Amino acid sequence: MNGKGLIKGLKVTICKFFKKKITQKYPEVMPRLPSRSQGSFTFASEKCTSCNLCADSCPNGVIRVKYFKDAKGKRLLEDYSLNMTYCLFCGLCVHACPTGAINFKTDFELTCFKKENTVLKWAGSCQKEDDASWNDTALKMASAE
Amino acid sequence: MTVIYFIGALVFVLLNVLILVWMERRVAGFFQERVGPNRIGPFGLLQTVNDTVKLIGKESIIPKAADRAVFMIAPVLIFASAMMLYAVIPFGKGIVFANINVGLFYFVAVGSTTTIALLMAGWGSNNKYSLLGGMRTIAQIISYEIPLMFSMLGVVMLAGSLNLSEIVNAQKNTWFVLLQPVSFVIFFIAATAELNRGPFDLPEAEQELVGGYHTEYTGMRFALFFLSEYANLLSISALAATLFLGGWQGPFLPSWMWFLVKVYFVIFLFMWVRWTYPRIRMDWLMKLNWKFLLPLSIINILATGIGIKICQYFQAAGR
Numbered sequence: 093m094n095g096k097g098l099i100k101g102l103k104v105t106i107c108k109f110f111k112k113k114i115t116q117k118y119p120e121v122m123p124r125l126p127s128r129s130q131g132s133f134t135f136a137s138e139k140c141t142s143c144n145l146c147a148d149s150c151p152n153g154v155i156r157v158k159y160f161k162d163a164k165g166k167r168l169l170e171d172y173s174l175n176m177t178y179c180l181f182c183g184l185c186v187h188a189c190p191t192g193a194i195n196f197k198t199d200f201e202l203t204c205f206k207k208e209n210t211v212l213k214w215a216g217s218c219q220k221e222d223d224a225s226w227n228d229t230a231l232k233m234a235s236a237e
Numbered sequence: 238m239t240v241i242y243f244i245g246a247l248v249f250v251l252l253n254v255l256i257l258v259w260m261e262r263r264v265a266g267f268f269q270e271r272v273g274p275n276r277i278g279p280f281g282l283l284q285t286v287n288d289t290v291k292l293i294g295k296e297s298i299i300p301k302a303a304d305r306a307v308f309m310i311a312p313v314l315i316f317a318s319a320m321m322l323y324a325v326i327p328f329g330k331g332i333v334f335a336n337i338n339v340g341l342f343y344f345v346a347v348g349s350t351t352t353i354a355l356l357m358a359g360w361g362s363n364n365k366y367s368l369l370g371g372m373r374t375i376a377q378i379i380s381y382e383i384p385l386m387f388s389m390l391g392v393v394m395l396a397g398s399l400n401l402s403e404i405v406n407a408q409k410n411t412w413f414v415l416l417q418p419v420s421f422v423i424f425f426i427a428a429t430a431e432l433n434r435g436p437f438d439l440p441e442a443e444q445e446l447v448g449g450y451h452t453e454y455t456g457m458r459f460a461l462f463f464l465s466e467y468a469n470l471l472s473i474s475a476l477a478a479t480l481f482l483g484g485w486q487g488p489f490l491p492s493w494m495w496f497l498v499k500v501y502f503v504i505f506l507f508m509w510v511r512w513t514y515p516r517i518r519m520d521w522l523m524k525l526n527w528k529f530l531l532p533l534s535i536i537n538i539l540a541t542g543i544g545i546k547i548c549q550y551f552q553a554a555g556r
Contacts, residue, residue, distance in 0.1 A: 098514070101514060102509065104513075105268045105509065105512060105513040106509065108268055108269070108270055109264075109267045109268050109509075113266075113267070113271060113272050114270050114271075115266075115271050115272045117272075
């Protein structure tokens with residue numbers, strides 16, 4: 093019959109009219125983002141092997157991995173930083189990481205007042221000689237050997 | 238007294254337009270699973286006030302190549318004709334600004350002057366999009382006026398009067414939408430086209446004509462176009478409620494409240510249709526009018542006449 097589609101269309105829209113709205117009122121209510129959404133980053137320094145794959149994969153040179161080598165030539169992470177001003181949230185670093193040290197989290201509120209605060213920094217699990225913690229780990233490693 | 242009536246009508250129209258613009262955006266949002274404007278004031282009701290203040294603050298630009306006089310008169314003319322329509326509408330029991338015997342005729346006659354103002358706006362802007370919009374308006378509104386009036390004729394034949402108050406009185410027992418369902422549908426379709434609302438919004442098609450006849454207008458002049466668009470929506474809905482839904486008749490509630498409820502119901506129908514269907518093509522628009530609505534409305538008039546005659550025959554025989 094002619095005009096059947098017209099009635100059907102009206103039915104569809106009126107169903108949408110009374111349906112629950114998908115809009116989330118953001119500043120008052122935090123949106124429920126899917127767990128895989130690409131917001132800010134989490135970094136687990138104990139998992140990091142300082143392989144530098146993340147920094148190499150980054151198209152914008154956002155990531156800086158600072159490390160040093162111990163007596164046996166093993167890389168030890170000293171400092172890890174993400175300059176978020178240039179970050180695209182492409183996720184290539186997360187894909188590249190062999191140990192899953194760097195990951196996305198759903199937090200997306202990254203604005204801040206000062207430009208230097210846009211840099212996300214994590215201290216590595218090891219620090220260089222003059223640092224006490226470094227000495228501790230070095231001692232531990234020596235005792236383990 | 239006339240001044241008081243005019244101010245009364247103006248206040249009524251402005252208040253309702255404020256609500257209507259908000260309602261349009263809100264309803265559109267709801268149809269698209271959004272919530273629409275909801276920040277300013279309770280439920281976002283003051284959003285329109287905000288926008289209006291912004292519009293008044295804008296610079297009113299007149300293009301160099303425009304036909305200055307025509308360009309400047311057009312928005313005033315369109316708003317004046319939109320306001321004049323409210324003179325004959327019965328808002329409630331005994332609330333009518335001018336209870337004239339040819340009320341419906343007056344409404345239709347004044348309503349069709351809008352066309353000239355729209356063409357003036359399109360022509361005066363000296364812009365190809367505006368001119369196209371103006372031309373489309375003429376083609377569309379003049380063609381759709383015929384089935385619109387023919388659909389009213391069925392009601393007039395049943396009521397036996399052109400006076401809107403008497404038409405309302407004639408619907409004391411049965412609403413004319415029940416006796417004239419076909420003419421209500423024709424009226425509704427033709428009125429949608431008359432109002433330049435979707436799916437018949439070709440004259441101001443934003444995507445192809447960047448706004449049609451009001452492309453070149455800014456500030457308060459644009460606001461007048463916007464205002465008259467919604468004022469026309471309100472008056473046509475008021476006419477629909479008066480002709481087909483029994484006007485202010487109804488139990489319990491005060492008469493003016495019944496009238497407003499019916500008017501807003503019709504407005505909701507218009508919005509429902511607008512936010513459901515995509516824009517129709519120009520040749521389909523014309524085809525729908527000349528090959529479908531016009532013959533149908535003529536047949537409807539014929540059927541109504543025959544029905545009235547049969548009723549009269551049986552009434553005479555019963556006596």
